[in-house]
Amino acid sequence: MDEVFDVAIIGAGMAGASLAAECAPHARVLLVEAEDTPGYHTTGRSAAFWEEAYGGPGVLPLTEASGRFLRDGGYLSPRGALNIGREVDRAKVEGFVDTFAKHGVTVELLDRAALTDRVPCLREDWTCAAWEPDCADIDVAGLHQHYLAMANRTGTVLRVRARVEHLERDAGAWRLRWRDGEARASLVVNAAGAWADGLAELAGARPIGIRPLRRTVVQLRTSPVPPADLPLTLGINEDFYFKPQGDRLWLSPHDETPDIARDAAPEELDVAVAIDRMEQVVDWKVDALERRWAGLRSFAPDRLPVYGFDPQAAGFFWFAGQGGFGIQTAPAAARLGAQLLLGLGADALTERIDAKTYDPDRFLR
Ligand SMILES: Cc1cc2nc3c(=O)[nH]c(=O)nc-3n(C[C@H](O)[C@H](O)[C@H](O)COP(=O)(O)OP(=O)(O)OC[C@H]3O[C@@H](n4cnc5c(N)ncnc54)[C@H](O)[C@@H]3O)c2cc1C
Numbered sequence: 475m476d477e478v479f480d481v482a483i484i485g486a487g488m489a490g491a492s493l494a495a496e497c498a499p500h501a502r503v504l505l506v507e508a509e510d511t512p513g514y515h516t517t518g519r520s521a522a523f524w525e526e527a528y529g530g531p532g533v534l535p536l537t538e539a540s541g542r543f544l545r546d547g548g549y550l551s552p553r554g555a556l557n558i559g560r561e562v563d564r565a566k567v568e569g570f571v572d573t574f575a576k577h578g579v580t581v582e583l584l585d586r587a588a589l590t591d592r593v594p595c596l597r598e599d600w601t602c603a604a605w606e607p608d609c610a611d612i613d614v615a616g617l618h619q620h621y622l623a624m625a626n627r628t629g630t631v632l633r634v635r636a637r638v639e640h641l642e643r644d645a646g647a648w649r650l651r652w653r654d655g656e657a658r659a660s661l662v663v664n665a666a667g668a669w670a671d672g673l674a675e676l677a678g679a680r681p682i683g684i685r686p687l688r689r690t691v692v693q694l695r696t697s698p699v700p701p702a703d704l705p706l707t708l709g710i711n712e713d714f715y716f717k718p719q720g721d722r723l724w725l726s727p728h729d730e731t732p733d734i735a736r737d738a739a740p741e742e743l744d745v746a747v748a749i750d751r752m753e754q755v756v757d758w759k760v761d762a763l764e765r766r767w768a769g770l771r772s773f774a775p776d777r778l779p780v781y782g783f784d785p786q787a788a789g790f791f792w793f794a795g796q797g798g799f800g801i802q803t804a805p806a807a808a809r810l811g812a813q814l815l816l817g818l819g820a821d822a823l824t825e826r827i828d829a830k831t832y833d834p835d836r837f838l839r
Contacts (some may be wrong), residue, residue: 477631479504481815482650482659484638484673486512488614488800489793490665491621492808493815498628500816504657505630506650508637513618515737516667519769520801521691521724523706523717525555525609526579527570529799532778534577535827537799539806541608543823549617553717554703555609556584556592558755559710560599566710570604581606592705594698595757609706611717614801621808641677648677648789661815663791668735668770670780670794679787682780682837684795686770687730690744693765694723696758707755714751722764725752733770740768771798774837779803781811781832785839791815792834 479502483490486507494505509515524544526537544550559567567583574581586601593600626632633655640651641662648662666673671681700718708715709728716725727748731741745766752758774780774795784790793811796803809823810832820827 477504477657479631479657479659481661481663482506482648482657483663483665483793484650485665485667485669486622486632486634487515487517487665487667488513488618488621488804489667489796489807490663491618491625492804493663493665493793493811494630495621495624495628496808496812497816498625498630500812500818503625503630504659505625505632506636506638506652507632507634510635512622512632512634513615516769516771516800517614517618519691519738519767520614521715521717521726522612522614522801523553523555523609524550524612524802525706526606527557527574527581528802529797530777531573531577532831533799533803534579536779536803536806538578539823539827540803543805544612544617544802547617547620549613550610551613553609553611554705555606556589556603556705556707557606557710558589558593558600558603558707561601563710564602567602567604570710574604574606579606580608593707593756594701597755597757600755604710612801617801617804621804638673638676641673643678643788661789661791663793663815665793667794667796668772670772670792672735674784674787674790677787677790679784679790680838682792682795682834683775684772684780686733686735686772688733688738688768689726689771689798690729690740690748690766690768691724691726692740692745692748692763693719694725694749694760695762695764696723697761698758709751709755714748714755716752725749727751730771735770738768738770740766744768773797776836779807779832780834780837781807781829782814782834785835
């Protein structure tokens with residue numbers, strides 16, 4: 475006999491785990507993960523920051539609502555962010571401040587003197603920055619574990635090493651099959667990250683055009699050691715960011731290389747570009763390249779996430795396209811996702827979010 479569920483969520487990264495936790499008090503939930511360990515793919519590879527401007531104004535309501543939840547839960551620790559520019563970038567930096575101040579973000583224009591206080595050995599040509607004091611580090615593993623534990627406590631059945639290979643709608647319900655198991659569910663959720671479009675095709679639904687873009691991060695030992703209170707420092711032209719991690723530095727060249735859904739690995743060239751860009755910003759010596767990794771950030775064509783029922787495929791729900799903001803938006807996104815999926819009303823976490831903005835209808839009608 476097949477196991478029968480109300481909801482089958484495919485993918486147990488941050489998206490699937492958080493949605494399972496939000497749904498499980500109201501429904502019988504199955505969470506299916508291809509890998510041995512939930513979080514092995516993009517969720518386990520993030521740079522772990524909460525930055526209000528990241529993803530732009532369309533993502534901001536999700537980030538802000540999630541910020542309150544993350545702060546109250548103890549998942550954030552203060553970091554601050556500097557979006558820095560050279561003199562030639564000043565108009566861009568000022569534009570950044572204007573845009574996000576209008577959206578209620580605490581952001582302020584800083585000049586060179588204030589920058590050198592915060593970033594030691596900053597090269598001379600960096601003269602201005604947009605300062606976001608509220609930016610924070612996120613305890614990603616803690617948040618993911620919280621959601622998995624909450625899902626487990628409320629009765630979610632988790633299957634790992636279970637890559638869904640067959641999905642079929644039959645007599646008003648979905649039948650799912652993986653190598654050594656199967657199940658039935660009234661509703662299926664596509665939380666498959668980089669695999670989201672492929673999973674839609676497996677279900678006979680139309681793909682949206684969600685593209686996995688590869689991003690690289692390296693961990694460096696440097697002289698000087700990065701100060702513990704070094705802000706997240708991002709290029710205003712989106713070509714690098716770095717922040718301290720203990721007494722090491724995490725650095726990314728902010729790459730967005732089109733890739734395929736797979737276990738992403740860093741390319742030597744991207745590692746070299748990252749270090750070269752950092753050396754143009756600060757006069758620091760790289761003593762050792764200790765770790766490198768890459769992950770896939772998946773974007774819909776308009777770079778906004780996709781939450782809601784597919785208008786053509788009955789009982790097929792999209793929870794995908796979390797791009798570079800799927801951790802910092804997870805609490806509000808998961809609550810909103812559960813409300814849309816199960817027909818629950820908005821609450822304090824979601825009342826300021828316009829769900830229409832993220833509806834898959836915008837691509838599939
Ligand atoms: C380098 C980097 C830095 C980042 N930094 C940040 C940051 O600072 N802040 C932030 O908010 N976000 C950040 N992100 C983005 C964030 O990590 C993602 O938005 C988020 O992890 C996406 O979660 P997900 O659950 O959708 O994807 P994933 O974690 O990839 O989970 C999808 C899961 O679906 C499973 N799956 C796929 N197909 C099937 C199938 N057929 N059957 C069963 N299971 C299947 C996969 O195995 C996978 O585990 C960063 C990403 C990268 C790569």
